[in-house]
Amino acid sequence: MSTAKLFEPYKLGSVTLANRAVMAPLTRNRALAGFVPNPLAVEYYGQRASAGLLISEATQVSQQGQGYQDTPGIYSQEQIAGWRKVTDRVHERGGHIYLQLWHVGRISHTDLQPNNGAPVAPSAIRAKGKTFVGGTFADVSEPRALELAEIPGIIDDFKRGAANAIAAGFDGVEVHGANGYLLEQFAKDGINKRTDSYGGSIENRAKLILEVSQAVVAEVGAARTGIRISPVTPANDASDSNPQALYDHIVDQLNAQKLVYIHVVEGATGGPRDIAPFDYKSLRKRFKGAYIANNGYSLDLASQVLAADDADLIAFGKLFISNPDLVERLKQGAPLNDFDKATFYGGGAKGYTDYPTLEAAQAAQ
Numbered sequence: 001m002s003t004a005k006l007f008e009p010y011k012l013g014s015v016t017l018a019n020r021a022v023m024a025p026l027t028r029n030r031a032l033a034g035f036v037p038n039p040l041a042v043e044y045y046g047q048r049a050s051a052g053l054l055i056s057e058a059t060q061v062s063q064q065g066q067g068y069q070d071t072p073g074i075y076s077q078e079q080i081a082g083w084r085k086v087t088d089r090v091h092e093r094g095g096h097i098y099l100q101l102w103h104v105g106r107i108s109h110t111d112l113q114p115n116n117g118a119p120v121a122p123s124a125i126r127a128k129g130k131t132f133v134g135g136t137f138a139d140v141s142e143p144r145a146l147e148l149a150e151i152p153g154i155i156d157d158f159k160r161g162a163a164n165a166i167a168a169g170f171d172g173v174e175v176h177g178a179n180g181y182l183l184e185q186f187a188k189d190g191i192n193k194r195t196d197s198y199g200g201s202i203e204n205r206a207k208l209i210l211e212v213s214q215a216v217v218a219e220v221g222a223a224r225t226g227i228r229i230s231p232v233t234p235a236n237d238a239s240d241s242n243p244q245a246l247y248d249h250i251v252d253q254l255n256a257q258k259l260v261y262i263h264v265v266e267g268a269t270g271g272p273r274d275i276a277p278f279d280y281k282s283l284r285k286r287f288k289g290a291y292i293a294n295n296g297y298s299l300d301l302a303s304q305v306l307a308a309d310d311a312d313l314i315a316f317g318k319l320f321i322s323n324p325d326l327v328e329r330l331k332q333g334a335p336l337n338d339f340d341k342a343t344f345y346g347g348g349a350k351g352y353t354d355y356p357t358l359e360a361a362q363a364a365q
Contacts (some may be wrong), residue, residue: 029069029345098171159211173226178265322335325357
């Protein structure tokens with residue numbers, strides 16, 4: 001099967017991507033003082049600028065939105081300035097980059113919250129899971145249910161984060177509506193037990209994710225707004241009794257908002273693609289913008305899906321961690337570097353900026 005389509009340019013909103021390979025958001029836990037991207041992040045993203053589109057690691061829109069130690073924010077001037085160095089480097093190298101806007105909801109710990117308060121959630125139900133805090137993995141804390149009067153403030157945090165991202169030089173933003181974090185917590189009935197206007201029916205549970213996306217569109221424009229969703233992932237103890245109906249509704253509404261893309265985790269995040277039945281082609285048909293397919297893609301699978309017109313862009317995650325020049329390696333059919341899981345979360349340059357390019361590896365032989 002021809003692999004050529006992956007390496008063709010693609011027009012996304014007002015920018016033309018050099019190819020259809022997307023670097024997926026990848027949490028790296030290396031933003032230390034003030035949750036500001038450090039100088040290594042500038043090099044890390046710059047090394048990977050040959051991707052058609054880079055999507056930043058998940059970036060909290062407020063301190064309340066943080067769930068893991070040393071993840072970056074986009075709510076302070078220092079954070080905006082830190083990210084500006086990253087976007088400048090990516091643009092100098094001919095790349096394009098979106099920032100992923102994040103609120104973790106109940107997947108957090110009191111040690112990370114303002115005044116050591118409880119994390120927030122649609123309902124006061126603790127997730128079965130752990131977070132990374134204080135240099136170790138710990139059970140997530142018991143959350144409290146958001147009050148109705150607090151919800152507009154959450155929407156404003158995303159809106160402000162989007163404005164700050166554009167001020168930091170990003171080409172656009174991706175709303176994080178996936179992987180069992182706050183917006184998905186509201187959408188899925190395994191987590192959301194509310195009885196007010198944000199609970200119960202599909203329409204009510206979908207309100208927050210759609211209100212956030214609409215607010216972001218109003219702030220930065222639909223042509224610069226994408227969203228990530230994960231209809232059936234069990235990540236962070238997420239579940240829904242009828243995901244097909246839920247996500248058909250959500251995507252219909254996102255289509256009406258004219259978002260530039262939907263970024264769909266097909267199956268279990270970082271796990272089996274066939275964990276539960278789901279018709280992703282239904283989402284593809286319902287959405288007129290770009291469809292980014294994500295989860296466990298190889299060159300062969302990417303080529304097959306693109307050839308069938310079942311996606312416009314393909315996101316690669318861990319392969320981009322260990323292969324800064326992944327696009328060139330795939331184009332040449334060259335060997336790929338193995339990744340080191342021990343250095344995924346936290347640390348310094350090792351396992352971050354020290355993976356060799358193909359050219360460097362060949363020169364060292």
